[in-house]
Amino acid sequence: MNKITLGISGQALGDVRSFAEIVDIAERFGIRNFELWPVNVPGNGFGYRERDMEPILAVRDEKKIDINVVTVEAAFCEDAVKTPEIYTDILCSAIDAAAMAGAKIVNHYCYYINLDEKPDYERLDRFWGPSLDYARRKGITLVLENEAHDVTRNPETTAEIMRHFDDPCFLTNLDAANYFHASREGFPAAYEILKPWIGYIHLKNACLFREGAGQPEENRGAPMSGLYAPQPVQYAPLPEGSVNISGLISAVLADGRYQGIMTLEPHTVPENVENFYRIETEWLAKLGFID
Numbered sequence: 682m683n684k685i686t687l688g689i690s691g692q693a694l695g696d697v698r699s700f701a702e703i704v705d706i707a708e709r710f711g712i713r714n715f716e717l718w719p720v721n722v723p724g725n726g727f728g729y730r731e732r733d734m735e736p737i738l739a740v741r742d743e744k745k746i747d748i749n750v751v752t753v754e755a756a757f758c759e760d761a762v763k764t765p766e767i768y769t770d771i772l773c774s775a776i777d778a779a780a781m782a783g784a785k786i787v788n789h790y791c792y793y794i795n796l797d798e799k800p801d802y803e804r805l806d807r808f809w810g811p812s813l814d815y816a817r818r819k820g821i822t823l824v825l826e827n828e829a830h831d832v833t834r835n836p837e838t839t840a841e842i843m844r845h846f847d848d849p850c851f852l853t854n855l856d857a858a859n860y861f862h863a864s865r866e867g868f869p870a871a872y873e874i875l876k877p878w879i880g881y882i883h884l885k886n887a888c889l890f891r892e893g894a895g896q897p898e899e900n901r902g903a904p905m906s907g908l909y910a911p912q913p914v915q916y917a918p919l920p921e922g923s924v925n926i927s928g929l930i931s932a933v934l935a936d937g938r939y940q941g942i943m944t945l946e947p948h949t950v951p952e953n954v955e956n957f958y959r960i961e962t963e964w965l966a967k968l969g970f971i972d
Contacts, residue, residue, distance in 0.1 A: 683934045685970050688714035688749060688942040689958070690883075695720035697951045701740045706955060708744075710962045711971070714942045716750040717782060727755040728771035729778040738781065749942050750824075750881060751779040752788040762793045765807040772812040776821050786881055786941070787816065788824050788854050795832040802845055809851070817850045824880040826854040827871075829862035829906045829914075836860060836871035843878040852880025856946075857924045858887045862914045864907025868929040879939050884930075884961075885946045886922025890915040899950040916948040918960040930970050 689707050691700060698706070700721040707713070717737065724732030729751075741748055753775035755761035755768065762768050775787045794808050795801050809823070816823050825842070827833040833842070839853055853875055857867025865871060872879075889905075890896060890913040902914040919926050933939050947957035965971045 683937075684972060685930060685934065685965075686714055686942045687712050687962070687965070687971055688716055688944040690716045690752070690944050690946045691718045691721040692716075692752070693947050693949075693954045694951055700737055701744075704740060704744050704746055706958075707746075710958050712945075712958075712962075713744075713746045714749050714944075715746060716752055716788065716944050717748050717778070717784070718752050718754070722778070727758065727761045728753050728774035730770065730774040732778075734778055734781050741782065748782040748784050750786045750788050750944070751775050751782060751784050754790060756790040756792040756794050759793050762808070765811075768794070768808050769811045772809075772823075773815050776812065776816050776819055779821050780819050785820070786822050786824055788826055788881060790826055790828060791831045791833055792828060796830065798832060798834065798838065800832050800838060800842055800845070805842065805845070809846070813846065813848060813851055817848070822850045822852055822880050824852050824854040826881075826883070827856055827859050827863075829859055829903070834860075834863035834865070834906055836865060836874040840874050840878065843875070852878045854881040854883060855879045856883040856885070857926070857929055858883075858885045858916075858922065861887055861922075861924050862902070862905060864905055864909045867924045868926075869932065872929055872932060876936070876938065881941055882933065882939065882943045883946045884919060884926060884943050885916065885948060886919045886924050886926055887914045887916045887948075888921075888923040897949075897953075899953060900948065902948055918947070918957050918964070919945075920960065920964040927968055927970075930965075930968075934970075
């Protein structure tokens with residue numbers, strides 16, 4: 682069986698650990714590939730324009746790790762999307778940070794840009810078009826992460842957006858658990874629908890919150906959208922949730938189309954993150970997906 686290349690997101694511990702400390706933790710689980718977030722980089726403001734990448738590059742070189750993806754989450758803040766020009770500068774700052782780090786992917790979001798279920802293509806073009814041109818010139822791919830409460834909540838609609846941009850530098854980050862959060866089938870449906878445009882994959886899992894079931898409160902998330910709204914989503918380690926993550930990984934390996942990293946993204950409190958990593962890496966190793 683082929684193996685996957687596992688990564689971790691710098692978000693989960695970014696508020697309580699330096700990037701160097703996050704790398705040390707990841708190495709205990711045999712992980713040497715990373716998704717960088719603004720919170721990992723010294724400085725302030727949206728994106729990376731006012732942040733200092735030099736300490737991050739020093740850690741990368743000293744530890745001999747790879748920064749594969751740079752994420753910018755600014756679309757979740759209304760101030761960051763007041764105008765297309767403001768947002769373009771933020772997204773381009775992530776493209777510059779990716780180029781500095783040697784990453785080929787910038788992970789971004791939609792949220793306040795298009796909350797409605799129907800795509801506003803004129804607005805999407807204004808907010809993403811200039812950055813896509815810049816990414817193309819820099820050799821960077823923009824991957825749009827699906828979320829449960831914006832226009833990407835439906836995999837068919839996400840596919841329509843991919844067809845609209847019709848560019849190998851504009852792909853999607855497949856997060857099957859986020860489709861579950863939207864009361865959609867993360868696997869096999871979302872995978873099969875979006876297979877031609879998958880440029881990145883997040884690995885996490887979730888189930889429905891059930892009153893009185895004793896589910897840990899620290900793993901509770903935002904309300905579901907779609908059929909199961911408004912009950913909360915309940916996050917769980919990979920082997921304990923409702924999404925068929927092993928089926929997804931098996932399909933990706935069998936297909937051979939996606940060759941990038943698969944990034945662990947536990948949604949829990951910081952003090953529980955390492956426990957998620959332990960459970961998830963042991964499970965992945967037991968199934969033969971990692972050594």
